[in-house]
Amino acid sequence: MSSAATPHVTAGVPQPRDTPARRISVFLSQHARVRLGLLLTAPLFWLGLVYVVALAALLITAFWTVDSFTGQVRTEFTLDNIITVVTGSLYQTVTLRTVGVALLVTVIDIAIALPVAFFMAKVAGPRLQRILVIAVLMPLWASYLVKAYAWRSVLAEGGVVDWMTAPFGGSSPGYGLPAVVITLSYLWLPYVILPIYAGLERVPDSLLEASSDLGAKTWRTMGSVVMPMLWPSIIAASIFSFSLSLGDYITVNIVGGANQLLGNLVYTNVGAANNLPLASAIALIPVAIMIVYLTAARRSGALENL
Amino acid sequence: MRLSRTARVTLGVVVAIVLAVVYLPLLIVFVNSFSTSVNLTWPPPGFTLEWWGKAFQNPGALEAIGTSAQVALAATAISLALGTLISLALQRYRFFGRDAVSLLVILPIALPGIVTGIALNNFFRTILDVRLGLFTIIVAHATFCIVTVFNNVLARLRRMGTSLEEASADLGAGVWTTFRFVTFPQLHSALLAGALLAFALSFDEIIVTTFTTGSGVTTLPIWILNNLFRPNQAPIVNVIAVVLVLVSIIPIYVAQRIAGAEQVQK
Numbered sequence: 001m002s003s004a005a006t007p008h009v010t011a012g013v014p015q016p017r018d019t020p021a022r023r024i025s026v027f028l029s030q031h032a033r034v035r036l037g038l039l040l041t042a043p044l045f046w047l048g049l050v051y052v053v054a055l056a057a058l059l060i061t062a063f064w065t066v067d068s069f070t071g072q073v074r075t076e077f078t079l080d081n082i083i084t085v086v087t088g089s090l091y092q093t094v095t096l097r098t099v100g101v102a103l104l105v106t107v108i109d110i111a112i113a114l115p116v117a118f119f120m121a122k123v124a125g126p127r128l129q130r131i132l133v134i135a136v137l138m139p140l141w142a143s144y145l146v147k148a149y150a151w152r153s154v155l156a157e158g159g160v161v162d163w164m165t166a167p168f169g170g171s172s173p174g175y176g177l178p179a180v181v182i183t184l185s186y187l188w189l190p191y192v193i194l195p196i197y198a199g200l201e202r203v204p205d206s207l208l209e210a211s212s213d214l215g216a217k218t219w220r221t222m223g224s225v226v227m228p229m230l231w232p233s234i235i236a237a238s239i240f241s242f243s244l245s246l247g248d249y250i251t252v253n254i255v256g257g258a259n260q261l262l263g264n265l266v267y268t269n270v271g272a273a274n275n276l277p278l279a280s281a282i283a284l285i286p287v288a289i290m291i292v293y294l295t296a297a298r299r300s301g302a303l304e305n306l
Numbered sequence: 307m308r309l310s311r312t313a314r315v316t317l318g319v320v321v322a323i324v325l326a327v328v329y330l331p332l333l334i335v336f337v338n339s340f341s342t343s344v345n346l347t348w349p350p351p352g353f354t355l356e357w358w359g360k361a362f363q364n365p366g367a368l369e370a371i372g373t374s375a376q377v378a379l380a381a382t383a384i385s386l387a388l389g390t391l392i393s394l395a396l397q398r399y400r401f402f403g404r405d406a407v408s409l410l411v412i413l414p415i416a417l418p419g420i421v422t423g424i425a426l427n428n429f430f431r432t433i434l435d436v437r438l439g440l441f442t443i444i445v446a447h448a449t450f451c452i453v454t455v456f457n458n459v460l461a462r463l464r465r466m467g468t469s470l471e472e473a474s475a476d477l478g479a480g481v482w483t484t485f486r487f488v489t490f491p492q493l494h495s496a497l498l499a500g501a502l503l504a505f506a507l508s509f510d511e512i513i514v515t516t517f518t519t520g521s522g523v524t525t526l527p528i529w530i531l532n533n534l535f536r537p538n539q540a541p542i543v544n545v546i547a548v549v550l551v552l553v554s555i556i557p558i559y560v561a562q563r564i565a566g567a568e569q570v571q572k
Binding site: 286 | 313314317318320324325331332338347348384388389392401407409411416425426433445448452480506517527530531544547550554555558562
């Protein structure tokens with residue numbers, strides 16, 4: 001983009017008036033770095049101040065301690081909280097349980113999302129496709145809490161699952177970890193279907209036809225053409241379900257019975273126990289897990305697809 | 307790739323079953339909102355309109371809807387401005403630290419909700435020493451809503467290219483004029499889609515909200531959480547959930563119409 005005031009201006013286009021605004025505009029159009037600086041200032045100020053500082057403070061708070069008499073935070077450096085969290089058997093068990101639930105939820109969601117997204121993108125006609133997108137999106141607008149609560153009543157003793165499986169001698173799994181996995185898989189399913197659907201939309205039909213013209217059977221086309229193109233979308237989708245499950249503590253309260261996940265430990269320590277340093281130390285566990293996960297995801301180029 | 311008839315039918319059946327399971331709990335919420343049972347026994351023992359009448363006169367619920375709308379509108383407005391700026395910077399310029407900035411935008415949503423929640427709680431309480439309340443919820447929500455606007459605008463900017471903007475500059479338009487009359491009109495629908503998502507995300511957020519709200523400020527999800535386990539309130543919660551799903555059809559329909567109209571134009 002060059003400045004406008006050139007001698008080539010034809011008679012029909014009047015010379016722009018030389019106002020201060022015009023001068024600023026010309027200056028900006030000649031200095032890309034200044035434009036970039038102006039664009040970035042506000043967002044970086046916000047994200048830097050609110051988020052980076054908050055995360056850094058979280059890290060620092062984890063090394064502080066709470067005075068057991070006054071309940072006030074003492075700002076002295078100590079490794080006590082970190083040691084408690086790393087070596088305490090409660091924290092180890094809950095971390096393994098939380099990661100297990102998050103992984104299981106992610107695997108279930110991807111397994112369900114793949115055929116659904118494939119049908120939406122490659123089998124359904126344009127009209128059905130639009131209806132299906134709406135059908136998948138709509139549950140997102142229903143309150144998260146109400147959906148979790150709906151599962152509570154579905155899985156309740158004498159609830160719908162009992163009612164439907166009773167004639168076959170079955171019964172509801174009741175409240176516990178299986179109920180947590182079912183409910184979380186249900187809640188995050190749309191977040192997993194949509195990125196995979198978008199990824200499949202980017203796979204041109206002509207490639208699939210070329211593959212079959214070259215003699216590949218359906219499964220071969222899936223394995224050698226569709227999947228390599230779809231990987232980044234699948235990983236992007238998995239970030240949602242994994243991270244959302246890792247940080248959830250409310251679904252566990254509603255359908256999880258007496259089980260605790262990492263989120264519950266953090267919440268109790270912020271609220272009832274009023275031990276912010278310990279809560280910060282516990283919160284560093286999911287941060288560490290997500291850093292590993294995101295670094296792995298970055299290699300595959302999935303972050304571009306989020 | 308030509309799928310066999312059996313494969314197509316099987317896929318169709320799978321989709322139908324998945325959708326049935328997705329809508330079953332919503333259907334149960336709908337049915338229970340008319341049930342005479344207060345602790346959600348199945349099948350419902352009788353039919354009543356009592357809860358629908360009570361829900362519309364419940365001051366707590368109505369006030370919570372107002373608070374949530376306020377928070378969501380403010381958070382959406384902030385994230386629209388910041389998300390547009392940052393997507394313009396990242397899409398139109400190459401600079402040192404570009405990857406770090408794009409990671410920073412994604413981080414509030416990629417990190418689990420409790421992390422964002424406790425980090426902001428700690429930041430507001432111990433570092434800034436501000437009282438938790440409406441303001442802190444809005445700041446928290448805006449922070450993780452930026453990414454939805456960012457994603458939509460970024461995708462649009464990629465498709466737009468820069469030729470129209472260059473033409474505008476060659477014809478003598480200043481930086482602001484080009485943005486106002488060339489770039490912005492093309493971003494319209496992407497901004498609307500991003501805003502809808504941001505609004506929905508904020509309206510339904512509960513985990514970060516529980517960490518950043520103060521006493522006396524009740525958003526709708528917090529009101530629902532407080533009332534979910536009260537026998538005489540649970541059916542009213544069902545009614546409000548049904549109303550929200552029904553109301554949500556309007557924005558989804560609008561978004562689809564815009565997407566459809568754009569496909570026709572191409």
